[in-house]
Amino acid sequence: MNDTPPDLPVTPVRVATAACPVCGKPVEPRYRPFCSKRCADVDLNRWFGENYRVETSEEPTEDPA
C-alpha cells in the first residue's frame, strides 16, 4: 500500500508580463506576442520553414548571441 501524497496547493505563479514564445524574454507590447521584431521574424520563419523543409535530420542551430 502506498501513501498517496496530499494534493499540493496550487501556487499562483507571478506573471508580471507574458514571456516571448521564442526566447522567453518579457514581451514588448509593440511586438506582442514577442519581445522584439527579431523574434517575430524568427517565429514567422519557423512557420514558413516548415513548408519548405521536409523532415530533415539536421538539428536547428542556435544563435550564440
Ligand SMILES: [Zn+2]
Ligand atoms: Zn524574444
